[in-house]
Every structure is written in C-alpha cells, then in structure tokens.
Amino acid sequence: MSMLELRGVSKVYGQGATEVHALRGVDLSVDPGAMVAVMGPSGSGKSTLLTIAGSLEGPTSGEVLIGGAKLSAMSRNARARLRRRTVGYVFQDFNLLPGLTAAENVALPLELDGVSARKARATGLQALENLGLGERASRFPDQLSGGERQRVAIARAVVGERHLMLADEPSGALDSANAEAVMRLLHDACKNGGVAAVVVTHDAQLASWADRVVFLRDGHVVDQTSPLPGPESLLARGQNQ
Amino acid sequence: MSIRHALLALLSEGPKYGLQLREEFEARTGEVWPLNVGQVYTTLQRLERDGLVESGDAEPTGPQKGFQITEAGERELAEWLRTPPDLSSPPRDELVMKVLVAVRLPGTDVHEVIQVHRRYLVELMQQWTRIKEDEGDFDLGLALGVDAELFRLDAVIRWLDAADGRLKRAVAEPPRRAPASLPRLRRRIGVRP
Numbered sequence: 001m002s003m004l005e006l007r008g009v010s011k012v013y014g015q016g017a018t019e020v021h022a023l024r025g026v027d028l029s030v031d032p033g034a035m036v037a038v039m040g041p042s043g044s045g046k047s048t049l050l051t052i053a054g055s056l057e058g059p060t061s062g063e064v065l066i067g068g069a070k071l072s073a074m075s076r077n078a079r080a081r082l083r084r085r086t087v088g089y090v091f092q093d094f095n096l097l098p099g100l101t102a103a104e105n106v107a108l109p110l111e112l113d114g115v116s117a118r119k120a121r122a123t124g125l126q127a128l129e130n131l132g133l134g135e136r137a138s139r140f141p142d143q144l145s146g147g148e149r150q151r152v153a154i155a156r157a158v159v160g161e162r163h164l165m166l167a168d169e170p171s172g173a174l175d176s177a178n179a180e181a182v183m184r185l186l187h188d189a190c191k192n193g194g195v196a197a198v199v200v201t202h203d204a205q206l207a208s209w210a211d212r213v214v215f216l217r218d219g220h221v222v223d224q225t226s227p228l229p230g231p232e233s234l235l236a237r238g239q240n241q
Numbered sequence: 242m243s244i245r246h247a248l249l250a251l252l253s254e255g256p257k258y259g260l261q262l263r264e265e266f267e268a269r270t271g272e273v274w275p276l277n278v279g280q281v282y283t284t285l286q287r288l289e290r291d292g293l294v295e296s297g298d299a300e301p302t303g304p305q306k307g308f309q310i311t312e313a314g315e316r317e318l319a320e321w322l323r324t325p326p327d328l329s330s331p332p333r334d335e336l337v338m339k340v341l342v343a344v345r346l347p348g349t350d351v352h353e354v355i356q357v358h359r360r361y362l363v364e365l366m367q368q369w370t371r372i373k374e375d376e377g378d379f380d381l382g383l384a385l386g387v388d389a390e391l392f393r394l395d396a397v398i399r400w401l402d403a404a405d406g407r408l409k410r411a412v413a414e415p416p417r418r419a420p421a422s423l424p425r426l427r428r429r430i431g432v433r434p
Contacts, residue, residue, distance in 0.1 A: 209370055223356050228371060
C-alpha cells in the first residue's frame, strides 16, 4: 500500500479573472521506503503539491490518501492528529524554534501529541544521535551551523512514528557539502527507516538522490524518470567509447 | 583525459610495467574511465620515442618490460598540470544544436524536446549518484570523478531550464532587433541569424 497517494488532485486559487490553476489532475503515489523528488520551474505547483500532500490545505478536487486513509473522510481533528503523528516537514529555512535547544525542538512534536516530556526528550535525543548530533543536543539553533540546523530539522521530521516526510528545498540554504549530507540523511531515512519522502527541489543534483523524479509544469505532471538500471550500464558505456 | 599524462603521473611515483599502469589508472579513476591494455602500450611506445620515459629494469622485476619516467618526462608532466585546457571556443554541442533546430522546426514542441533531454540527463545523474552513495565513501578518486560528471550534467540541465524559460518569455515578449555587431558572434557559436 502506498504511504501517500494523490488521485486527480487539482487546486484552484481565486475566482473568475484572477483564477489560478496551481495543480491540474495530479496523480502521485509514494511507497514506504521510497524517495520521490518533484522538479519544476517557479510557479509550476511544486509547493502547492507539498502543502496538499501534507494536508496543510485541501484540494479543490481529487483525493489525497495517507497510509491508505482518505483525508476528505476525516474530521479536522483527525487530520490534525495525522499531521502531528505521521507527517514530518523539512523546510529550506529550517523553522526551528530559537528559544528551544536542539533536543527540545526534536521532542516538541511528541510532547504536543501527549507523550510525556521525559519520554519525548529521550526519543528526541535518540533521533539526534542517529543523525550524528548527540553532542549538539543542548545547543540552541543559533549555536549550530546551517548544516547542523537542517539535520536537527530532519531529526524532528522523522522522530517517533512518522512515516511520511515532506521536504521543500531542504538544502537550498546550504553549501554543496552540507546539501549532499542532508540528501544522504533523507535518503537513509527512507531506505533504513521505511519513511516515504517527497522532496521538492529545482536542483538536479539533489533530485538525483531520489528513486524517482517527477517533473511538474503549469500544474501538470508532464514526465517522470524510469526505474534505475544498475551502475554497470554507466561503466559499460565508458568501455564502448 | 590525456592518457599520456596520466601514465607519466603514475610513473612519477616509480618504475612500473604496462599491466600495472593499466590497473592503477583504473583504480585511481574509480574505473570511471576504463582503459584497454593496447592503449597503454601504444602510449608507452610514443612516450619512449619522445624521450619522456625509458624502458629497462623495473621493480618489481618480472617477465614484463618495465618503464620509468625521464627528467624530460617530469618537466612535461609539471608543465601539463599547470596548462589550462582550451575552453575558450564554444564546442559545437549536439544538444544545443537539437534545441536550436527544434525552435525553428514547424510543428515541433520545443518544450517537449527539452523535457526528453532533461529526463535523460536526470536519469544519468541518478545512476552516478547511486555509485557515489554506494562506493564514494571508500574511494576518493571515484568520488571526485563522479562529482565531475554530476556537475557537468547539472550544468547541461541548468542550460535546458534557462532555455525553457527564455523560450517561454520569448512568446510573450518577442526579442528586439539585433544590433549590427551580432552576426560575427552568431557565426562563432554556430547560430543561424
């Protein structure tokens, strides 16, 4: 079963002369453990797709399913609970709370969900240690580098039982070494943690970490990459030259 | 890549024989650039003819002919390292030509043509990234070679993205009349006026 499924999703903003079709009949399916990148120019609908996939806003038409459950059939409270428990978000500008330490930032979604502070802190610390940030747990965001802040944000996105990660230009504010490290972590979260991820980016180097790349243009999915052949095909190509 | 200078570089570490040079070349480039043994021996013969290497007693000793770098070879290698490759003339890039033709060919959707190439390039990048992910941590030469391929392919995709955007804008705002100085530049990069 897909972790995330969009069926014929359209989104229209405004009415009449100011009507803007941000998404037009988008179908997308992401299995557990898979990482899908969405590429497209500015205004192609990438960010709208992400906010609808994360139930931060609803589609004008079509259906979104998370873990097989239709969002349209859920109450507002049930959707909010799903967002808290199942979906993790990673943003370009990290969105960490400045007054909380790294460990507190990571533990916050668990505490908001009713987990005891002690257990949430322990789970958050474990998530930070998994990402090599155990020693930075008591630092505040402004005491961390950009790469470290984004790793904290990734820890927050996958802490607990989150199975769907939605990332909007997650390495847009980082240099190439840190950007690669962040993409490696997102990829590991999928491969080793069974997380399904949708990563929106305009950067082909980052998109190339994904199992599948979907191309969006004017709100339509216009194309996607094929399943990957083995690396031998590249080496064989070099031998033929 | 210049095999001639790669072999000089390997020989600057000490005498080696032909098969050993081939194995070390492939290992250092992460097997990204496979080399056949015929290329190695042909290149070694030319290097010997030019006085840049000499054959003789090699370590380890064995039945095969060993080679060592000469002083002239070391000077040649040092000069080559510091000589920038000629990148001043734009190459006649096949992909650029295809997009330029698609722009002018009636009934052709240039954006669709661009997308076909964009997808292919991203698929290539995915394959290179998988190689880096699997083995890049253990092999510096491989990681550097794969990075070079990724940056090269990325640059082509960026050009396709820019071309896509420029063509879209050109529909809304047709380009202005060109100044008189442009024809020579056009000829240089192979664009028909």
